[in-house]
Each structure stands twice: as structure tokens, then as C-alpha cells.
Amino acid sequence: MVIAGLGLRRWGLGALATLLALGPIACPSYAQEISRDRADARVQRPVWANDLTGYWVSLITEDWRLRMLTPAKGDYVGIPLTAAAARVADAWNPARDAAGGQQCRSYGAAAIMFRPEELRIGWEDNEATLSVSVDAGMQTRLLHFGGTVPVSFQPTWQGYSSATWVARTTPGFVQSPPEAQYLHVITTHMLPGYLRQNGIPYSAQAVLTEDFDLVSVQGEQPYLTDTTTVADPLYLEYPLVLSPIFEKQPGAAGWDPAPCSSTW
Amino acid sequence: MKRNLLILYLLGTACIGLAGFPDPARSQPSTAVDLSGNWSADNATDEGMDAPDEPLPGNWAGIPLNASGRALALSYDSAQLAEPYLGLQCGYPPVYMMLGPFGLRISNLTENNNGTTVAWRIGGWVDRGPITIWMDGRAEPSAYAPHPRNGFATGEWVNGMLIAHVSHMPAGIAKRNGAPLSDRATMTLWFSRHGETLTVLARIVDPVYLSQPFLLTRVFLHYVSAPQSAVGEPCVMAYEGVAPDAVPFYLPGQNPLRNVVPETYGIPFSAELAGAASMYPAFRKVLRNEYRRPASCQNELKYQTFPDRACGGPGKYPLRGPGGTTD
Numbered sequence: 400m401v402i403a404g405l406g407l408r409r410w411g412l413g414a415l416a417t418l419l420a421l422g423p424i425a426c427p428s429y430a431q432e433i434s435r436d437r438a439d440a441r442v443q444r445p446v447w448a449n450d451l452t453g454y455w456v457s458l459i460t461e462d463w464r465l466r467m468l469t470p471a472k473g474d475y476v477g478i479p480l481t482a483a484a485a486r487v488a489d490a491w492n493p494a495r496d497a498a499g500g501q502q503c504r505s506y507g508a509a510a511i512m513f514r515p516e517e518l519r520i521g522w523e524d525n526e527a528t529l530s531v532s533v534d535a536g537m538q539t540r541l542l543h544f545g546g547t548v549p550v551s552f553q554p555t556w557q558g559y560s561s562a563t564w565v566a567r568t569t570p571g572f573v574q575s576p577p578e579a580q581y582l583h584v585i586t587t588h589m590l591p592g593y594l595r596q597n598g599i600p601y602s603a604q605a606v607l608t609e610d611f612d613l614v615s616v617q618g619e620q621p622y623l624t625d626t627t628t629v630a631d632p633l634y635l636e637y638p639l640v641l642s643p644i645f646e647k648q649p650g651a652a653g654w655d656p657a658p659c660s661s662t663w
Numbered sequence: 664m665k666r667n668l669l670i671l672y673l674l675g676t677a678c679i680g681l682a683g684f685p686d687p688a689r690s691q692p693s694t695a696v697d698l699s700g701n702w703s704a705d706n707a708t709d710e711g712m713d714a715p716d717e718p719l720p721g722n723w724a725g726i727p728l729n730a731s732g733r734a735l736a737l738s739y740d741s742a743q744l745a746e747p748y749l750g751l752q753c754g755y756p757p758v759y760m761m762l763g764p765f766g767l768r769i770s771n772l773t774e775n776n777n778g779t780t781v782a783w784r785i786g787g788w789v790d791r792g793p794i795t796i797w798m799d800g801r802a803e804p805s806a807y808a809p810h811p812r813n814g815f816a817t818g819e820w821v822n823g824m825l826i827a828h829v830s831h832m833p834a835g836i837a838k839r840n841g842a843p844l845s846d847r848a849t850m851t852l853w854f855s856r857h858g859e860t861l862t863v864l865a866r867i868v869d870p871v872y873l874s875q876p877f878l879l880t881r882v883f884l885h886y887v888s889a890p891q892s893a894v895g896e897p898c899v900m901a902y903e904g905v906a907p908d909a910v911p912f913y914l915p916g917q918n919p920l921r922n923v924v925p926e927t928y929g930i931p932f933s934a935e936l937a938g939a940a941s942m943y944p945a946f947r948k949v950l951r952n953e954y955r956r957p958a959s960c961q962n963e964l965k966y967q968t969f970p971d972r973a974c975g976g977p978g979k980y981p982l983r984g985p986g987g988t989t990d
Contacts, residue, residue, distance in 0.1 A: 515944035579823030
């Protein structure tokens, strides 16, 4: 046999061991690719994360009258509200809210992304926090990467948002590259507020889950979609799922901060 | 020396061999995601909420209609749906996937020998044709090719999202109340799966009736408890009651339904015809002095088949999951 003639039988095991030991060194690109992929899956974020920064404007192409205007009292269309929620909504009194300093109730995290508005998105804290400022109601959301809700955190309109990058690939299959990840945010610790301007409530038990996607169109400004799911055991029969769209803006020309209003 | 040469030879061969092995991340699009299965529509946005009724006539705010689109929308009479020559009796074009209340049944067509996905297929329902999204790189047909009910679509995977480019659709609708789309309209769809939720973004371009792209989103929920029903009864276009001498169009200025939205919701009629400007938050400054919020929701809408749904309420929207609009 040729192999036997080369003496492989005699030192074959040694050669195989050498091959296995030196393989990753001798084939650096393949080895690095494997290790890089594994590392990326844990810590890297997609390149498009940097494209999130800047100004974004709402595109109000759906639910127009429910978003652009304050609907009439008793207009609950599309909301799977419970009987308890209907009782609260039927008692909606915007003048009382204004007098009581509660005019930001429809600007809380569970509802604010659905309003007509501009967003100003930027990184903070050495890129560990994504800041989402909203001109409508002059609110700011902070999306925290890593860590948990501080024990001392007190509920606010915007609550506490924990953010992660989630691989899109079906579990059990190959790990997707960072670009295929989406931004997943869970928000808790919200003050009770309104899902719509006309007093449809969400409670302090509500949990907001969001999945952000960035979509590029060649030669045009990108779009950002925010698939929002509000679950509230007290006021919703089942989770409310909506998906507002934002279009990136070249600058701050449309940024128009306005305080909260309970009537408009 | 021979021994060292042999080791180098073996290492080189191994490198070549490793490079030649099918890398699982490359043997298929590395960001492909399984979309197959039944997806229930989550009808929380207005198009779903309008089901099973049509959206109110004249409710065109938020749609970037140009002057031609507005004129055609104002001429719309819903009796057109009964006109066989318009071809809408047996189904809307693929845009209806973003407008109707129905879920999705998604499956992939595979090549027999190697199992690669040749196309994704989105099942149709009673008034919507199935869409086939070809993934095999085939070219788009000629601009003069026929425009079948389900159009022509090709797809690609980008960053874990399936992007479908749909063209060759017949003339159809941007909303089920007469907002038109021409047969030159195209639609790009992004399918983005987040676990058990599927978000679909549509970007519709129409050089005839839209002044700028029209964007819509729908959310679908993975639905495993029961298979969705098939397409249903075969559709046969037939006479549905429009008198032979009737033409279901309104002449300019003669649409009797143009005040329905202003009277019902206090929205100025000018807003309904504002086109692209009405899509942006700045338009609220126009509305602020003209909007008259009704004292309460008007539940008895005489032109709606299901008026009790007009204002919603506890138990009024079982539009998802068991008992909902899942088929």
C-alpha cells in the first residue's frame, strides 16, 4: 500500500495528533470565523444599530383618526378591553386629568410610540443605553442593555426598559450573523396610563414588549417598525398588538417638542 | 524531511477539505428563517377592525393619494364590487393581504433533489389569491406580460427578513373604500419573524394614483391549535343585482357619502382628501382648529352591517385566536 510504504502506519497517530493540534493555526481563516461567529452571537450587535441614531417621524397611515385626533368618549374600537377597563374609560374626564397634573397619562411607554411624533434616538452610557426622546409630550425612554431593574426603581410614565439583541434564526439551526438580530425590549414599572387619548386605561401591572426592525430601501431613508405588545391582566382581555412605522429624517427640522395635553 | 513534507501535505489537504465542506451557514442563506405555518391575523389596526364591513366611505386620510387618486376615490360606489368586468368579485390583488382581515398560511416549495426552497407560497382565502414568491432568481416578466390576480413576486433574504418584490398586479385598491391602485403599482414586503409573531411591512408604489410610497404593517401570530380552512367555495363571477343600465360610479361632486366621515367623527372633509400631507404629525396643526370631537361615540351607523362593533367594547373584538378571524 502506498500509505504503508510512506511509513504512515508507524507514526500515523502522531501525524493525526499534529494535524488536529495545528489545524486551527494552519487554517487561520476558518478557525477565526468559527470563534468570531460564536463571539458575535454573544456580544456583538448588528451594524444597523448605529443607523438607529438620528431623527424619525411617525407615518400615520393606519388608525388615522384614532392616532391623529382624540377620539370620542366611548370609542373603544380595536381595543380588547375588559369590563373593568370600560368602567374606567367611561369615567374619562380630561379636564380633571389636567387639573390633577395627570395630562401625561396618554404619553406613557405603552402608548407613546403610537402617537404622531418625532423620535430622537441616540446612544448613552458608553453605548449601554439607547435613549429615545419623543417630541410629543417631551418624554424620554431609556432602553437599558444588560442588567436588571434596580431594586430602588420607582414607577414612571416610561417605566424601566430592558433591551437585548435577539437572533432571528430558528432555534436549533445555525446561529445567525449579528445583522440578522432584532432589538427586543421589555418595559415594566410603568405608572398607570391611557392606551389612547380618550381614557382607555392600562394598569400598573401592564407589560410592554417591543421588537424593532430597521428596513432599508436603496436610495431612500430607512424605515423603523416597532411591533408593540401590551399585556395587562387587569384591563385587557388579551394582549394588544400594534406596529407603528417611522421614517428616518435627514435632520431636526421636524422636531417640535410640545408638552403633554389631556385634550389634544 | 519526507515526514515533514507529508505533514505539510496533509495539512494542506485538510485545509482544502475543510474549505470544501458544506458550511451549514452557507449552504443556505445564512439568515433564512422558517416562516412556514399558519399565522392568525391580529386585527387591532383599522383595516382589521373594519372587518367584516368596509371602511367608511371617504375615509382616505393617511393615504398619499394624488389628484387622480382622489378623483377616482370620490367616484367610487361599492356596487362596483358586483361588476364582473372589474374582476373584483373573485378576489383582490395581493395588496389585500395588508388590508383584509385574514391570516396567512405560509409554506415553502422545495426542489426535489436537494431540498432547497424554490419559492414561498402564501395561501389565499375566499377573496384573495395565493402569492408565490420565487426564490430561484428568475427574472421578472416583461412589462407587457399579463397581470394575473396574484401578480408576480420574487424574494430574497436580507438580515433575517424575507423581502418580496411584487409586480404585475391587476388594478386594485389601497383601501376597501375606493382608494385606488393602478396596474402599474408595485409592492415590496418585508417579513420579519420575532419568535411567534410575524410582522409584515408593505411599501406600495403607484405612479398613477399615489404621490409617494404608501406604507402599511400587519402583525400575525403563529397559530398551532387548529389548521386554517382552505380557500373555500370556488368563486364564479355572476350577476349580483346591479341593474343592466346602472353605472356604479358617482360623477364629480355628486357622491352622497362624502360627508359620512365628517358627520360621524367630526373630521373635516379637507383632511380626508389631503393626501400625503395627512400622513405626517405636522398635519395635526391643520386639524387642531377644525376638528370637532363628538360628545360620544356614535354606535348606530346605518350603513354598517355590524353597527354594534363600531365603538368596540368588552367582548366586541374576538378577532384573533379561537373564534376570531383566523381563516
